[in-house]
Amino acid sequence: MAIDQGTKNVLRLSISFLLxxxxxxxxxxxxxxxxxxxxxTGGNIDPHAGYHSFAITYFFFTLSCLFVAPIIDKISAKWGMVLRFSAYIAFQYGFIHMNTYYVYITSASLGVGGAFIWVGQGKYLTENCTSETIERNIALTWFIFKFCLLGGGIFLYVLFYNQKMNEFLESGDYKTFVYICCSISLLAAINTAFLPQSVYVPERKKHETFAKTLKATFKIMRESPMLLLVSIFLYTGFSRSFWIAIYPTCIKFTPALGDNTAKLLAMSGIATGIGQIVAGGIFSVLGKRVRILGKDMIVVIACVLHLICFVLIYLFFPYDAPLHPTQNVGTFEPNAYIAIFCSGLLGFGDAIIQTQVYSFLCDGYSEESSHAFALFKFYSAISSTIAFFVSKYFTLAGHLVLYGVFAILSAITTVLAQRLYFHKTRHLNLNLSLFN
Known part of the structure; x- marks a missing residue:
């Protein structure tokens, strides 16, 4: 079966994000x-600069998301992404010396760059999908993209197979590691610069100023379907913050899991990547047949899986594991197999939720994709900023209660959004006057 040009473009974009x-x-x-x-070891850096960096990144990401859509509409999704890849490279390079101020400044730049990249990705995807290919292409994007986690986990596993984190720093291997990361990011920028023109570009509205396009973003923000999706937008930010930073830190800070928790950390990354890839693979195969079950029911299943995972983590990890290395234990003795299983389950559930959010927005806001994805990333970034801001104060129970509440809210509001609005039309704004 021949692959249409839109799908080829999506594949090329996915390679850039993978790299x-x-x-x-x-x-x-x-x-x-x-x-x-x-x-x-006496380095010139705050011990919690990692958490602070995440908070700064997502704070600036939050602010930028509301303003990048008009810019991307002007310069195109492709060039919006290309121009901001430099922020990622600059941030990565800073780990050669790990200076607190450099990390914080480049974290802010990274937040702005991330807004361009993610909103641009959403717009480019929308412009290369039809109603027949949307589920398949989004899942395919996620499937390819998430090999970054699997590949990264294997990469880290090799690095830490025979050395611990302190040995990794002392040997100077981490500088080689940083140079490799910067070079791969540069390849991603080059590949993105040569992406083909989008296939299904909507007709540009005449005489639309920056102020008008910004006003359109705030108009969509107030619409009922978008308001119902706010909970799941927020939950995607909480979920990602947990599996990308807080949960790995719990593993690293729980020595009862084994002698080399850095190696276990890499195995956790592999498991998360496998979970993400399996979910993406399932939905890329099922494609539009997913509609039979319904996007809302798929989200409910993913939220239930995450709630099960949160219970297991609460039972098997020390309450202070996110804060510092600890000899404490949870209700049960920490178990490496449970830790890896939870990593996979977190990745699997997160991939399901993310792909369905993309599907909601591409279906419902095909002509305002940059505005819709900007709002999605805006809310997601707010919750990530909150999660990282409180990370050095919250015990494990505090994190899990917060995320559990939003998982439940996401399941409820997604069902309402699907039943009230998203089943009525592919493009919501054609009929929104009926509901407002």
Missing amino acids: LFFAYMSQEYIQEPLIEEKHK
């Missing part, structure tokens, strides 16, 4: 434990 986030997330996954170790 960029293989490099970035490999570094991100060990960021806080690495900085903590550097501080112990």
